[in-house]
Amino acid sequence: MSITLNTLEDLERRLRRNPEYRKQQRLIKPYYDLVVQIIKRRSELKLSQKELAERAETYQSRVSKIESAEHDIRLSTLTRIAEALEAEVVIKLVPFVEDYQYREAGNYMKVFEDCLERIDDNNSYDSSEQGKTESYRLQTVQANQK
């Protein structure tokens, strides 16, 4: 007997059917994108949070909060942290097109799947069909892992 388990992406796809969820995600995502970039760069430079704080003339507790996405970082702090990480801040405002990150990543298959889901959303929801799609996707994920 084999077990098939949903992945984060499966749950994400399900939650994204809710427009309010998509809006909240757009609001939260930049914080986490920043967290990942700061931690990755700090780890590349082999700096501790304390060392980064000293370089950026701030406190270790603040760096810790920024890295947990708990702190609403000021632009001036961000530029100082970037400087301390030997990096620069590049800001881009993009008129939002939902799932733009998939397009940016060139993952056209995901865009296609999401378009199909949106078509499904507009039509009546058929749980039996949905079950088939999910299960197929899960098997694919498992096969990839092997």
Place this chain on the structure above:
Amino acid sequence: MTRWTVIFFPPAGENHSPEDFIDRIQPVAEAARIMQHLNAISKLSELRPHERPGVKRFKKIYQLTCGNHRLYFDIDEGRLIVVLYACRKRSNETKKKDLDQALRNLANYYRSKQS
């Protein structure tokens, strides 16, 4: 480095499924935050699990604190993050009941894998 894969156990529809719990969280902003947090820790593949933001080693598993919620997970071969249990954070102290449930789910996960 490639990102880790996040999976949920027990599966949706079963008792104490973390997936169902996240799916039902209100307000949805909290769910979005948890999803982004899980996404972030899956991307930080070069760090050991307990070095990732909001994560600490707790007994035999890892505890992720995100806003008003706690998630328990373990890592498995093949760069898998197995989310075992999710609950609302009711106090600063971890409830034994929540931890025990997460550990039971962990045992069931390995049992299901073997069968």
